Amino acid sequence: xxxxxxxxxxxxxxxxxxxxxxxxxxxKAIQQRAGVGQGSMYHHFAGKAxxxxxxxxxxxxxxxxxxxxxxxxxxxxxxRISAYLLRERDVLRGCPIGRLTQDPDVVASPTLRAPLAExxxxxxxxxxxxxxxxxxxxxxxxxxxxxxxxxxxxAVLQGGYVLARxxxxxxxxxxxxxxxxxxxxxxxxxxxxxxx
Amino acid sequence: xxxxxxxxxxxxxxxxxxxxxxxxxxxKAIQQRAGVGQGSMYHHFAGKAxxxxxxxxxxxxxxxxxxxxxxxxxxxxxxRISAYLLRERDVLRGCPIGRLTQDPDVVASPTLRAPLAExxxxxxxxxxxxxxxxxxxxxxxxxxxxxxxxxxxxAVLQGGYVLARxxxxxxxxxxxxxxxxxxxxxxxxxxxxxxx
DNA sequence: GTCTATAGCGGGATAGAC
DNA sequence: GTCTATCCCGCTATAGAC
Numbered sequence: 001x002x003x004x005x006x007x008x009x010x011x012x013x014x015x016x017x018x019x020x021x022x023x024x025x026x027x028k029a030i031q032q033r034a035g036v037g038q039g040s041m042y043h044h045f046a047g048k049a050x051x052x053x054x055x056x057x058x059x060x061x062x063x064x065x066x067x068x069x070x071x072x073x074x075x076x077x078x079x080r081i082s083a084y085l086l087r088e089r090d091v092l093r094g095c096p097i098g099r100l101t102q103d104p105d106v107v108a109s110p111t112l113r114a115p116l117a118e119x120x121x122x123x124x125x126x127x128x129x130x131x132x133x134x135x136x137x138x139x140x141x142x143x144x145x146x147x148x149x150x151x152x153x154x155a156v157l158q159g160g161y162v163l164a165r166x167x168x169x170x171x172x173x174x175x176x177x178x179x180x181x182x183x184x185x186x187x188x189x190x191x192x193x194x195x196x
Numbered sequence: 197x198x199x200x201x202x203x204x205x206x207x208x209x210x211x212x213x214x215x216x217x218x219x220x221x222x223x224k225a226i227q228q229r230a231g232v233g234q235g236s237m238y239h240h241f242a243g244k245a246x247x248x249x250x251x252x253x254x255x256x257x258x259x260x261x262x263x264x265x266x267x268x269x270x271x272x273x274x275x276r277i278s279a280y281l282l283r284e285r286d287v288l289r290g291c292p293i294g295r296l297t298q299d300p301d302v303v304a305s306p307t308l309r310a311p312l313a314e315x316x317x318x319x320x321x322x323x324x325x326x327x328x329x330x331x332x333x334x335x336x337x338x339x340x341x342x343x344x345x346x347x348x349x350x351a352v353l354q355g356g357y358v359l360a361r362x363x364x365x366x367x368x369x370x371x372x373x374x375x376x377x378x379x380x381x382x383x384x385x386x387x388x389x390x391x392x
Numbered sequence: 393g394t395c396t397a398t399a400g401c402g403g404g405a406t407a408g409a410c
Numbered sequence: 411g412t413c414t415a416t417c418c419c420g421c422t423a424t425a426g427a428c
Binding site: 019020098102104113119120159162166175178 | 215216217219220290293294295297298299300301303309312313315316317320340341343344345346347348349351352353354355356358359362363368369372373374375376378379382383
């Protein structure tokens with residue numbers, strides 16, 4: 001089964017938004033990468049903004065699904081969070097959602113910005129639940145502030161990408177992730193039993 | 197004493213790079229904001245890339261100076277890091293250096309990328325020194341990994357901006373910062389004496 | 393030093409043929 | 411559905427007058 005023109009257009013838009021952002025992406029570039037002509041694109045989509053909206057929503061969905069796999073997997077809260085943070089990532093490409101946060105046209109449009117806000121809010125909420133669960137099970141100490149710690153974890157990820165791209169190296173990303181895991185680790189109870 | 201045309205051009209470039217990034221900033225926009233004509237701009241600078249380089253270097257200098265004030269100030273290591281993280285910031289505008297990290301043309305140019313890499317490397321190094329000092333004074337526990345913790349702190353800052361912009365609210369930034377300070381706080385020794 | 397004129401190219405979209 | 415032609419505008423820079 002072959003991809004339709006619509007699908008190819010959306011996929012090439014997703015790639016270009018990731019690589020070049022919204023202001024850096026032109027309809028012509030989208031068409032060329034998709035191997036589709038002008039007429040076809042404007043037949044299926046109202047324009048650049050319309051295509052971008054579909055592309056961003058799909059990317060946001062993917063990101064949530066990716067996270068959910070690790071966060072709902074087996075293991076202690078700490079292990080699941082580690083698995084999520086250390087999962088295979090194309091670090092130097094950055095986060096396809098986070099990067100749009102720097103795009104003036106995206107942030108100026110409530111419609112385009114909404115999927116970004118929802119994704120990060122969801123992710124933080126999910127991490128909060130995992131941490132809360134770890135605390136309820138006695139794996140994590142009582143006085144851990146789960147909600148702000150969840151925000152910190154998401155921020156480390158996003159900031160890690162920034163540092164990696166500035167250095168053109170994965171190292172600062174990994175250091176930042178290991179750093180936050182080290183800090184969190186001190187909040188585990190030594191006699192922690194996993195949720196059996 | 198009035199600002200010269202050069203100065204106004206560099207300042208307007210700094211503002212526009214902050215607001216719209218490199219790909220989103222045009223020479224015309226720079227000239228208009230500076231109140232300077234085409235000829236004048238191309239007389240003083242070779243072009244957009246040249247102006248951007250001068251602007252980015254100046255911004256990077258400023259950022260280091262701002263950080264140094266807090267990090268070399270009075271107080272314990274924890275207090276100085278808190279002061280730096282919680283200093284007044286225009287959070288929703290984001291980091292003028294960090295945002296360039298998402299710009300394809302900036303990252304593709306070693307010359308333009310260099311000031312970003314240097315700034316973050318310097319900042320991390322400086323935070324490492326402060327943490328190390330805190331450990332040496334007995335304020336922080338021995339087994340704290342100062343280098344990766346420093347990377348984490350820088351990442352939280354950069355990621356905090358991303359979250360804030362996605363939500364169009366300062367809250368997630370503050371939560372992330374308080375979260376990492378909370379985590380770090382657990383590594384302080386209860387009988388910590390500041391460096392008197 | 394600063395101005396205006398001009399150039400070539402690409403962005404973003406519309407129109408109408410096929 | 412897809413193609414080509416066309417449009418208007420802005421980007422980035424150069425040229426040469428003042």
